Amino acid sequence: MDEHALLRQIPQIDALLRQPALSALPPAVAGPLARRVTEELRAGIRAGEIQAVPALEDLCQEILAQAERPRLREVINGTGVPLHTNLGRACLSEAAAQAALDAARRYANLEYDLTAGGRGRRHDRVEALLRTLTGAESALVVNNNAAAVLLALTALGGGGEVVVSRGELVEIGGSFRIPEIVAQCGCRLREVGATNKTRLRDYQSAIGPDTRAFLKVHTSNYRIVGFQESVPVPSLAELARRHRLPVIQDLGSGCLLDLTPFGIRGEPTVGACVRAGADLVTFSGDKLLGGPQAGLLVGAGKWVEPLKRHPLARALRVDKLTLAALEATLEAYLDPARAVEEIPVLRMLTASRECLRARGEALLALLEGLPAALVSTEEPAGGGSLPGQMFPGTALALSPVSLTAEELERRLRTGERPILGRVRQGRYLLHLRALWDEDFPVIAQALREVLA
Numbered sequence: 001m002d003e004h005a006l007l008r009q010i011p012q013i014d015a016l017l018r019q020p021a022l023s024a025l026p027p028a029v030a031g032p033l034a035r036r037v038t039e040e041l042r043a044g045i046r047a048g049e050i051q052a053v054p055a056l057e058d059l060c061q062e063i064l065a066q067a068e069r070p071r072l073r074e075v076i077n078g079t080g081v082p083l084h085t086n087l088g089r090a091c092l093s094e095a096a097a098q099a100a101l102d103a104a105r106r107y108a109n110l111e112y113d114l115t116a117g118g119r120g121r122r123h124d125r126v127e128a129l130l131r132t133l134t135g136a137e138s139a140l141v142v143n144n145n146a147a148a149v150l151l152a153l154t155a156l157g158g159g160g161e162v163v164v165s166r167g168e169l170v171e172i173g174g175s176f177r178i179p180e181i182v183a184q185c186g187c188r189l190r191e192v193g194a195t196n197k198t199r200l201r202d203y204q205s206a207i208g209p210d211t212r213a214f215l216k217v218h219t220s221n222y223r224i225v226g227f228q229e230s231v232p233v234p235s236l237a238e239l240a241r242r243h244r245l246p247v248i249q250d251l252g253s254g255c256l257l258d259l260t261p262f263g264i265r266g267e268p269t270v271g272a273c274v275r276a277g278a279d280l281v282t283f284s285g286d287k288l289l290g291g292p293q294a295g296l297l298v299g300a301g302k303w304v305e306p307l308k309r310h311p312l313a314r315a316l317r318v319d320k321l322t323l324a325a326l327e328a329t330l331e332a333y334l335d336p337a338r339a340v341e342e343i344p345v346l347r348m349l350t351a352s353r354e355c356l357r358a359r360g361e362a363l364l365a366l367l368e369g370l371p372a373a374l375v376s377t378e379e380p381a382g383g384g385s386l387p388g389q390m391f392p393g394t395a396l397a398l399s400p401v402s403l404t405a406e407e408l409e410r411r412l413r414t415g416e417r418p419i420l421g422r423v424r425q426g427r428y429l430l431h432l433r434a435l436w437d438e439d440f441p442v443i444a445q446a447l448r449e450v451l452a
């Protein structure tokens, strides 16, 4: 049957909603689901993946099944990208997840000083850990790194000019754009230099009576290569100090450990930025750090302490679940070897190809009789971390015969336990790096069902 004839066979939404099988669903639930199921059908037909329109009863069953699924669901990440922003970035360590669970279920000394028997500060412990781990004088935690930048610029730059290099006018994830954030904070953006080159004298000649701060932004998701020049923090900090201005460094990912022994370069550690002279460093809790979503600010007390008293700080504050998970994550960093072992993001990123291949063999052993093999791959870290750096990895490659790789991808993605992989050159790939060993039997069963 041709595409148009098939499309005409798709039932009307109203006809679907009149089916007795759906009568138990509230219309507000059934309507959108019916629309989604028919739209998916239409897309499948147009893509040539669906050759027959299912019977009305089957479509009703599909709608009922979708209504039963909770919206936020566990997915199996076979993309090879550990910090996949669409999949929630970092997975918490066991200790961090347990700490969040404990804080969620019972009372905690969130703002209570147990020694003094009275009101305490909710951030004390986490801030102390951040000071220890970065060498900074002062620290503060807010909701995410975007909030950290918002708070820093509003409090320190408000009403005046913030100087930023043209090479660092970053956009992250579609909605965080440095020029717009600066405007939102009530500051004027003073762009200096050119896209590829900014020199110290560019910053110097931008200084005027309205200058409030220098902002340096880590180019988290792109790199400028070729003829390029930017001003290192120590030189900028020296210039800033002479004019009593702060250097705010939006570090983005914010790594607490030197990962060069694992071959991971390009992300300066937060401690190194503090030592280099940045007055205020902001970074994310759920990127390379591997904790919950949070925005961390560390730096000189002179600049950080006023932020704690700013009205925005209250609006941007984190909840007790986040604080509990963050505290447990940071504690692991007190022993770097333990951090690499316990924190999933670090474990995944530092896993060698040999180690991934060995795990691939274990998965392959569960797939006897299926058209599967292991292949070598290269994969990024994701989540605005380590741009341009590819990690040598391993993937399970499937070359199905009874269906296309695209159809296999769709079926696994829309199954009971969604599995996300990639299609490359007609093959379906499941990268080992961000898979959990517990996922293996689930993957094996799903593959047997789909390829049966």
Ligand SMILES: *Cc1c(COP(=O)(O)O)cnc(C)c1O
Pocket (backbone or CB within 6 Å): 144, 145, 146, 147, 170, 172, 176, 217, 218, 219, 220, 221, 250, 251, 252, 253, 283, 284, 285, 294, 295, 383, 384
């Ligand atoms: C990721 C990133 C942000 C936003 O951080 P969130 O924690 O996602 O709010 C801001 N700036 C830079 C440079 C980033 O890489």
